[in-house]
Amino acid sequence: MRILLIEDDRLIGDGIKAGLIKMGFSVDWFLSGNDGLLALDAAPYDAVVLDLSLPQMDGLDILRQWRKNGQDVPVLILTARDALEQRVAGLQQGADDYLCKPFALSEVAARLQALIRRRHGQLQPTLQHGGVALEPGSRTVTLHGEPLVLKSRELAILELLLMNPGRVLTRAQLEEKLYSWDEDVSSNAVEVHIHHLRKKLGSEFIRTVHGVGYTLGAAV
Template sequence: MRILLVEDDDLVGDAICRGLGRGLADVAWLRTAAEASAAMAVGGFEVIVLDLGLPDGDGFDLLRGLRSGRDATPVLVLTARDGVEDRIRGLDLGADDYLLKPFDIRELGARCRALARRANGRAEDRIVVDGLCAEPASNAVTLDGRPLVLPRQEFRLLVCLMEQRGRVVSKDRIAELLYGWEEGAESNTVEVLISSLRRKVGAGRIRTLRGVGYMMP
């Protein structure tokens, strides 16, 4: 799961990156409204965790700009502001969830997974496709009931293709989800991952549409 974290507190930001990273989330941490606005314009995130009190602006303005651009990326507002009016304002501006500081990192992770799950139209954490079962919460995958051990990026690629079953996912979209807006991927990185994943789950499970992308039929 690719998460954009907008948080200016070093202790909070570091704790979130370490805590969510243990669950294989890929967290891009930015500390200012200007940086966050530029990152949101590029996109490629599955969930945005947004603090309100930023050194160069208010998180509500970022949220308003995101939604005015018709960007439906799920947003979890993470703040110390505990007033009811602030919560109402955030939700009315388009926030999908609201969590007050201090918080438990496990709850934050669970809320982020729930937002990503709902955005992909799933009611539960498990994703099942023809004998393949992936569970993002526990980073586990089985094939016909047998555990498969997949490296981090292969697991994320598999989840991406399973979530989009029946739809073509472009190479650029896969690279964006796996490596993010600020990281460069080698030109053949996606092909290498696809080839390795096919060997483990079966070549027939992943189709290549030359010049278009990949899909799980």
């Protein structure tokens, strides 16, 4: 899942980005309010981590503008403003969740996963298709109850397909979710990951819709 991070504190921002990447997220990080405001129109983000005290443009003003423009991406406010009225103001402007600094990175990740699940209408924390079950929180996959080892990108593709049952995802859509702007992507990267997943889950588990993309196939 691809996350937009807007945080002007370099130490905090670097820690959040590095930590979320280790947990399987793709992260684009911006330090200024103006850049962060415009970034949401440039990529298909699954959620936003938004600081409030930003240079150029306050976080609440950014959030207000997004909601005015119809942007419905889930937003997690992360800030040192811990007064009740500030938390209420953030929620009233359209924030979906709120965390005060200092924070535990594991809680940030858990809250992001919950927001993304709700956006996709997933009520259960476990994503499942037949005998394949994925636990986003622990980044573990089982096949008929037995642990299955997947590489990070393979797991990310599997999560995207399980979050979008019945939907065909193009290669471009998968690339946009898997890779941030500062990463190089080889022309056949997605195809290679799909090939490896099929070897581990069965050749029919991921179906190719020729000329369009990929979708979940037969349950194993």
